[in-house]
Amino acid sequence: MFFVKRFEQILIKLIIIQFIMLIAAQLFLRHSELKPYLSKAVQYEGVGNMSISEWVETISR
Incomplete structure (x- = not known):
């Protein structure tokens, strides 16, 4: 018991x-300032330094 x-x-x-x-x-x-250090997905995708329109172009391909 x-x-x-x-x-x-x-x-x-x-x-x-x-x-x-x-x-x-x-x-x-x-917290937006910490996101790049905690999430590596943006670096793996190679869209870290792109503008929004470039992101959309990358995703739509």
Whole structure:
């Protein structure tokens, strides 16, 4: 019985920590100045220094 109660306490703490980390990650991704450092997809696609019209042209091809 003690083991199950202790396991539940640890599990609840891990869920709370996971939720806090999820919220923090979402806030970091919403901050526009940090986006280029956190998201490498723009660099992989090669559209990092393009204007909007060049992006649309790249996507439509």
